[in-house]
Amino acid sequence: MFNHSKYYLLLVLGATFYFTGCQAGGEWAGREYMPDMAHSNAYEYYSPERPIVIDGETVVLSPDGMSARQPAKGTVPRGFSPYPFEDTPEGYEQAGAELFNPMNGKHAKSAADGKNLYITNCAICHGEKGDGQGEIVKNGKYPGGPPSYFIDRFLEMPEGKMFHSMQYGKNNMGSYAGQLNKEERWKIVSYIKDMQAASIASSKKVTKDEALKLITGRLTYKDVATYTSAGAKPAAPAANTTDTTKVQANAAAPKKGGK
Numbered sequence: 001m002f003n004h005s006k007y008y009l010l011l012v013l014g015a016t017f018y019f020t021g022c023q024a025g026g027e028w029a030g031r032e033y034m035p036d037m038a039h040s041n042a043y044e045y046y047s048p049e050r051p052i053v054i055d056g057e058t059v060v061l062s063p064d065g066m067s068a069r070q071p072a073k074g075t076v077p078r079g080f081s082p083y084p085f086e087d088t089p090e091g092y093e094q095a096g097a098e099l100f101n102p103m104n105g106k107h108a109k110s111a112a113d114g115k116n117l118y119i120t121n122c123a124i125c126h127g128e129k130g131d132g133q134g135e136i137v138k139n140g141k142y143p144g145g146p147p148s149y150f151i152d153r154f155l156e157m158p159e160g161k162m163f164h165s166m167q168y169g170k171n172n173m174g175s176y177a178g179q180l181n182k183e184e185r186w187k188i189v190s191y192i193k194d195m196q197a198a199s200i201a202s203s204k205k206v207t208k209d210e211a212l213k214l215i216t217g218r219l220t221y222k223d224v225a226t227y228t229s230a231g232a233k234p235a236a237p238a239a240n241t242t243d244t245t246k247v248q249a250n251a252a253a254p255k256k257g258g259k
């Protein structure tokens with residue numbers, strides 16, 4: 001007898017749950033049991049603000065109705081350092097003249113790290129060797145791909161300009177500021193300069209180290225000539241480019257910056 005009524009009660013309860021609980025449809029969202037887990041007190045992403053009532057008074061925290069707030073004016077997140085140059089031709093020139101690679105003291109390590117980052121992020125267009133023959137350029141999916149890093153304009157490009165172009169993007173190339181932090185971007189610059197120096201060293205009579213100093217703007221072609229004690233004069237670079245003056249101008253008067 002007792003046992004029977006227990007089963008009967010279970011049956012009634014089960015049927016009640018079955019018929020009232022799960023029949024969402026149309027305008028009826030169904031009944032919720034223990035809804036406190038389903039509806040968060042915290043704001044969902046991008047949800048509108050809910051007015052809150054404090055001591056019987058409705059308080060509006062956000063005049064524009066958005067729950068996501070802008071940071072207070074003039075503040076920056078912890079650990080963030082602002083980028084001082086604007087996305088303008090002037091900002092580009094200024095970056096070229098005033099921004100130097102902080103990784104240059106540990107170039108070898110920086111370039112080695114930069115290589116991995118470069119292969120992951122840049123090689124698809126610029127090519128693993130930097131010749132502008134990345135996969136999507138070769139298969140025709142990206143017409144008007146980038147030039148090779150080994151044309152004069154890129155060889156003499158100050159590292160600050162390279163960094164600037166990664167910060168904001170450049171024509172067909174998007175910005176990398178969201179994907180790569182500053183240190184990573186500088187490491188990639190180290191790697192590009194490393195590839196360029198190796199290329200100069202292979203075709204001209206300077207060592208890779210000298211070539212590196214030359215193209216990062218800390219030596220001029222003239223300096224390199226005096227450095228090459230073995231008598232291997234770097235006649236070729238001076239003769240076949242007009243960069244000499246620009247590189248020298250860069251070193252002497254950085255404000256002017258080569259284009």
Ligand code: HEC
Nearest residue numbers: 121122125144145146147161162165170171172173176188
């Ligand atoms: C989707 C293809 C693509 C990818 C990926 C790409 N680039 Fe480029 N990049 C270009 C193109 C195209 C140009 C030439 C832009 C122009 O018209 O001046 C360019 C130009 C450049 C320049 C020269 C900018 C200047 O100031 O003239 C640098 C430096 C450069 N890229 C570095 C990088 C680095 C570093 C990465 C990876 C973090 C990268 N690029 C990824 C397409 C790409």
